[in-house]
Amino acid sequence: GENVEQHPSTLSVQEGDSAVIKCTYSDSASNYFPWYKQELGKGPQLIIDIRSNVGEKKDQRIAVTLNKTAKHFSLHITETQPEDSAVYFCAASMKSGAGSYQLTFGKGTKLSVIP
Amino acid sequence: NAGVTQTPKFQVLKTGQSMTLQCAQDMNHNSMYWYRQDPGMGLRLIYYSASEGTTDKGEVPNGYNVSRLNKREFSLRLESAAPSQTSVYFCASSATPSSGNTIYFGEGSWLTVV
Numbered sequence: 001g002e003n004v005e006q007h008p009s010t011l012s013v014q015e016g017d018s019a020v021i022k023c024t025y026s027d028s029a030s031n032y033f034p035w036y037k038q039e040l041g042k043g044p045q046l047i048i049d050i051r052s053n054v055g056e057k058k059d060q061r062i063a064v065t066l067n068k069t070a071k072h073f074s075l076h077i078t079e080t081q082p083e084d085s086a087v088y089f090c091a092a093s094m095k096s097g098a099g100s101y102q103l104t105f106g107k108g109t110k111l112s113v114i115p
Numbered sequence: 116n117a118g119v120t121q122t123p124k125f126q127v128l129k130t131g132q133s134m135t136l137q138c139a140q141d142m143n144h145n146s147m148y149w150y151r152q153d154p155g156m157g158l159r160l161i162y163y164s165a166s167e168g169t170t171d172k173g174e175v176p177n178g179y180n181v182s183r184l185n186k187r188e189f190s191l192r193l194e195s196a197a198p199s200q201t202s203v204y205f206c207a208s209s210a211t212p213s214s215g216n217t218i219y220f221g222e223g224s225w226l227t228v229v
Contacts, residue, residue: 043220100212
């Protein structure tokens with residue numbers, strides 16, 4: 001099955017600086033890569049996603065890049081703010097044996113933005 | 116604007132007891148999922164239901180059963196709880212099980228087995 005590695009596990013940045021979280025995946029058949037943000041005591045929420053036919057996608061201060069050859073993708077947050085503090089998860093989607101698609105998640109990165 | 120609603124929010128069980136986690140979605144989604152989240156382990160899929168009337172095992176199904184009661188509801192049952200099942204459980208749904216469909220998560224159920 002798919003295996004998703006995520007680094008770093010914790011990340012502290014000063015407010016206004018950029019934060020980068022990196023993920024690698026093992027199965028070249030994976031074709032959809034979402035990023036989720038989880039605030040304390042809440043469920044994960046999708047913040048951005050990218051499909052395998054696109055190399056980069058940007059939404060305001062958040063961007064995601066994908067390198068299919070190297071099988072890695074990254075989340076970039078610019079001009080970080082205290083409200084960006086949360087746990088971030090990457091995921092990869094691949095076809096399951098039942099014909100549907102399943103997400104495999106990385107283990108998460110706890111981002112702390114220091115005011 | 117409820118989205119995915121799961122109950123209970125918190126539960127303490129004794130080893131060997133049984134319980135059912137309830138989940139309902141109001142987005143008319145076909146697919147529903149149960150995940151567990153453990154420290155340092157990310158989210159792992161327990162069971163999913165690609166559409167009403169179907170259920171399939173995920174990565175960690177042992178010790179659990181599920182029922183897709185109707186299109187809206189998907190329950191997770193622990194028949195004989197074990198301390199290893201202490202975890203945070205998330206129900207989720209998506210329009211279809213196709214790649215690229217956003218998965219929406221509930222707020223989580225904190226389960227402790229003593």
